[in-house]
Amino acid sequence: MKKVFAIVIGFTAIVSSVTAQDKFFTKTGKVSFYSRAPLENIEAHNRSMTCVLDSKSGNIQFSVLMKGFEFEKALMQRHFNENYLETTRYPKAEFKGQVLNNGEVNYTTEGTYKARVKGMLTIHGQTQEVETDGTLTVKNGKLMAESDFKVRLADYKIKNDKMNNISNTISVSVNCSLEPLNH
């Protein structure tokens, strides 16, 4: 019996350590967005996005606190939080999806891989299915995840003002450096 236990403990340890290294994460992912409108261009940056990627399944998740977006003008930031994204009511934006071509990404060999990602994106309390292209770069045991995509305000029930000071389509850029997740 003792042997069995030893084997079991040993085996589960191996299993869990293996699964642990299958996952990559960061809490300091960068996400930026840009609005180009005739009156003024707006950009904002957030450097505290959380991202976890499971290389085995290709599952990938993002979460970002909306209040953490920084604008160069304080008034823009205030309007973003108060009038447009209502960040007290909807504090987080989230993405939960999958790398569709996960089999083509070799997480143990250095290189840059194209990734097709599909999943559910939640902003301002509204969830939409999105699909976009990005890249995964394996280097020095780390994983860089990058993607650019567009978000339509109307899809997430974000009201533009009458003067259209902000563009109806916002460009979003995601840039994360993921590290192996150890428990």
Add this chain to the structure above:
Amino acid sequence: MKKITLFILALTGNFVLLAQDEDLLKLVDKDSSKREFVENAFKSSRVINGHSMEMIAKGNLDFRILHRFGVINNGAKNFFGLDEASMRMGFDYGISDNLTVGIGRSTLDKEFDGFIKLRAIRQSTGERSSPVSIVLVTGLTINTMPWTDPVRDNKFSSRVGYYHAVIIGRKFSEAFSLQLSPTMVHRNLVPLANDKNDAYALGIGTRFKLSRRIAFVADYHQILSGLDRDIYENPLSIGIDIETGGHVFQLHFSNAAGMNEKAFITNTTDKWGDVRFGFNLSRMFVLKKKKNN
């Protein structure tokens, strides 16, 4: 023996499969107790007349134009008070997010005023949270009217007054904010023999948001001591804040004509029956942009 191992293998294998559907973020999201400031309790740095718990953001300049008209019940011959306009023009600047300075000049008493406003405690949630913001304001006023009694040995110091206020405020919900502001006003020279040099008042200010851009506001100061209550009234203002882009319009009715703390606390003699219309216009300019890359 083999059976047991197989069984356990099967179990753990199963567990690994199940684990794929779990919320990956739960593996790392543990610091939900991060400190977060509570912002935008009021739309403007003034409730109406008195200072609000809001500050001017760092590097921003708030250009403020305030108007107070005559009493409405003077009737049509005075166009319900609009014939008489008294104004204050001022500039407030955010040296840092917690330190604002401002200067202004009012028609009433041809008075200059300046103030320093410091946020000592900022309402926040999470770690090291605070349920309230505490803001200290200290101001100076200098009236430049001709001396009422030129024969008297008039000194410059007689033109000077001071005010000090502690604002304790809380944003209770997205819609509702409330603040209390015990205020002390000191005048080096008072107009009436019965007036004390030091007057004390308790300010109460509140905001109730009606929509994302429109809010109901009320601003009241209860005189506690130092002023003859047969002559002086408690200033009460009730109004609407309208926010459009970089502007905030505050339209209101008030029995006070003064537009700085000294003026509206120690100079309000009209009852609320003699209410007057007024507006504050605030235009925000960004002088220094935040570094961002």
